[in-house]
Amino acid sequence: MSEEACRRRRRRSLVLDVAMAAGFTLLDTASTLLGLSWWPERPGTLAWVLLGVQAAACLSLLARRRAPLTVLAVLGVFTLAVTLLISPGGVLVPAGPENVWAPFATIAAAYGPLYYRRDRRLAFAALGAYTLVIARVWDPSVGVLTDAVLRTAVGPLLALYFDGRRRVVRMLTERAERAERERGLLAERARAEERARLAGEMHDVVTHRVSLMVLQAGALRVTAADEQVRQAAEELRAAGCQVLDELRDLIGILGAAPEPDAPPSAADFAALVAESASVGTPAELVEEGDRALASPVVGRTAYRIVREALTNVRKHAPGARVDVRIEYGQAQVRLTVRNTPPTGLPDGPLTGTGSGLGIAGLRRRVEVVHGTLRAGPSPDGGFRVEATLPSYVPT
Template sequence: MDYAIALLFVLVDTTTTLLGASWWPQRPDTLAWVVLGAQALACSSLVARRLAPLMVLFVLGGFTLAVTLLIWPAGALIPAEPGNVWAPWATIAAAYGPLYYRRDRRGVAIVALVALTLVVARVWQPAFMIITIGVLRTVAGPLLALYVDARRRLVRALTERAERAERERHLLAERARAEERARLAGEMHDVVTHRVSLMVLQAGALGITARDEQTRKAAEELRIAGCQALDELRDLVGILRATPEGDTMPSASDFATLIAESTSVGTPARLVEEGDRSLASPLVARTAYRIVREALTNVRKHAPGAQVTVRVEYGEAQVRLSVRNTPSAGPIAGPAADELAATGSGLGIAGLRSRVEIVHGTLRAGPTPDGGFCLRATLPAFVPTGDLAV
């Protein structure tokens, strides 16, 4: 991107200079062509506008000052249009960088921008049009940088607020589920267990007071069955009151667990992550987790012994996910593998595609030229509504 921007300004400034919109003389000599080459080199410094924005600003400001000194007072260059602004158009992009990419040194950046403005506007030669155009040319970049920076911080704040609201909704739902489970456990304990206990006691009393052997035997069997039911109910109440292990919500940090599980059962897998995990909202992270889990399951069913590469790229706008596997390893494939493959419903990819479309993403799956298979999904880094279910 930076190379394209630098090339664009090199072409724009070279073209406008040759057309007489800048300092180009009516009869160019060797010095003019040398200065034109120096201008192209100065504009090409925009390739470093992110890494060294102040350096780019100094380079273009120094070039503008050098051209100004060659024209006035040295008189070595005589522009065809003395009323033009002599600074390259690339100064707009150069003035953008210091305030946006070096927010830690804004004081130095402001001083450098003021100095650049004085050089571009040629305040020592007061001319309303030159000063106006020069100031606008150097101010446009910083204003754009401040706007983009403010918008970026606003979007980040809104994203964090939405994610916090989603986490709060999840916690409220978990609390409601826990309360409902506790209520059910209490109901079972107070009602069902009480009634079954009465049945056991009555069956025991009947077994003692019954006169014939058949009635006593039936009563004993009923008592034993009731005791077993009480034991099972006690276990069930304990389960309802406990929090199941499966209630934990998956996230991007659980990818490594999926990879380790796949490798342990004979399907070697490798995880490659690029970018910052925090860029993906919890909803998108859970969707990505389920995609990887389903893809690894399909590999174990349909390509046993294949090697799998899971690649996740986290960006500010999108999360790109791919699961690629090599062809099935011949010695491992066989009747057992065919039997495992037959257990699938054939709707795994369709289900994943539906899940991805819910969060406004896209999914593609198909064979690769080497005989393997590749699944690719593109998800938005953040889904505005927190009411989507996954």
């Protein structure tokens, strides 16, 4: 329930309590003056004082939610005092000796202890004692006894009814909310299963075709007479193998069970750095920590980040030096690729060969493994790519 709804509910409760207290005060004052209660034929100072005390006791209904037993005790003490003043005190002589001397506010007061309190044993004990006071069991009368039981029974019966109704409504509401949550979970599970099924089918189809390409490239590397053709076939075969590895990672994340695989080794990262240096972009690799802490998916994601970052440096920052730092930790793998400012102008045709979506694609891939990626210019005029990945991602 929102805060505004709670405020509206408290205002409604306050208005209801004020109206009820004022209503019962007027009702009891009027009925007393009409001789329906303890009012004497010739009222004196004591009678008028008691009438004021009765009005104050009825106004205690304002606290019936916060202190229901206190309200019941106030009305009970007033009723007992009036009863003792009449008999055996004889100080007050009512016009109707067979009337019930308790205020009508007793009905509302008897409602509170059973509805607003969890411990009902004390409530039942208080109501029983109050019933004995109203019924004047030391001076029994059938009419008074009947009226006393009705006044102290109507409120509790209503309290038990409304409390039971409230519990039933709450239970039905919780059951409906639980059913809604279960339907949502079942729908999510069905979507996940369908996604895994489609991912498995896609894996089977794509893997089959790419595997054929890899085999054909391998055969061409062996049979070709031209060295350049053999080199191109080897590059094609290696690229196809890498595609299969990355496809296996993605399918594993989507829910299909991949075969066990190892993350890229130090030689793989070193090969990227050496490849970058061979084309005129000096790069330095620093690895800290135990590489075995990173699961295969995390290792290959780090590999793709380094590869994309080095590719961007070659395209957009000719002459820059690159520092690659990878830190393996128990919980996280931190990766930083930073290059110095370029010393020359980028090659226009080369920079136009890309799709412009390399960093965006990396960010999506990093988000899939619940990591973060930041890329942007550094204060010295270079460029910096930072990634934080969880060390373990199940696939």
